[in-house]
Amino acid sequence: MSETEATMLVARSTTECHLYMVLHPCERCGEADFPWSRHDRGRDDTSVYEGECPSCRAPRRFAFALAPDPVPPPAYGGPEPSQIIDPGEFLAMGERAAQHAAVPPDASPYRRAGAREAAADAVAAVEEVLKFLPPSAETVPEAAFTSAAGRELYAADPARFHRDRLEAELQAHRQALLALSRG
Ligand SMILES: [Zn+2]
Numbered sequence: 247m248s249e250t251e252a253t254m255l256v257a258r259s260t261t262e263c264h265l266y267m268v269l270h271p272c273e274r275c276g277e278a279d280f281p282w283s284r285h286d287r288g289r290d291d292t293s294v295y296e297g298e299c300p301s302c303r304a305p306r307r308f309a310f311a312l313a314p315d316p317v318p319p320p321a322y323g324g325p326e327p328s329q330i331i332d333p334g335e336f337l338a339m340g341e342r343a344a345q346h347a348a349v350p351p352d353a354s355p356y357r358r359a360g361a362r363e364a365a366a367d368a369v370a371a372v373e374e375v376l377k378f379l380p381p382s383a384e385t386v387p388e389a390a391f392t393s394a395a396g397r398e399l400y401a402a403d404p405a406r407f408h409r410d411r412l413e414a415e416l417q418a419h420r421q422a423l424l425a426l427s428r429g
Pocket residue numbers: 272273274275276277299300301302303304
């Protein structure tokens with residue numbers, strides 16, 4: 247079996263590659279930071295990141311197969327759901343981003359700019375969760391949860407993945423983004 251068949255991760259965009267690497271800390275020591283020292287963009291749309299874990303020096307490597315028409319940042323992908331990041335991971339990411347987006351009204355312009363970026367990430371994350379909903383379904387199917395973190399989140403509160411809840415959350419994140427974009 248070639249590497250493409252065996253271990254390639256199919257990514258829809260470079261942004262998705264980067265998020266996947268953030269979500270997969272060092273297997274040896276748990277360090278999340280991975281300042282790769284080598285990035286090869288192959289001819290056949292492969293994208294390989296290699297380097298050392300900054301904490302334990304373990305060699306690390308991620309090999310992605312990029313979709314034929316990768317979308318530009320900050321989008322993670324087109325209308326199709328991710329194949330490598332599950333809806334639970336996206337929802338958790340969106341919540342972390344929403345926390346960073348919450349700043350007091352008198353925050354400095356620098357903090358507001360950071361908050362605006364985080365609010366945009368929160369919107370994108372919930373949009374990604376919604377892509378896992380089949381058109382007529384009211385909730386994300388359990389089979390969509392493929393990561394341990396995602397399955398745990400789903401088991402804790404499956405109702406969070408109902409269409410109504412997700413759409414309300416998306417609306418709230420969009421309002422927050424709008425408020426930060428004004429003045
Ligand atoms: Zn490590």
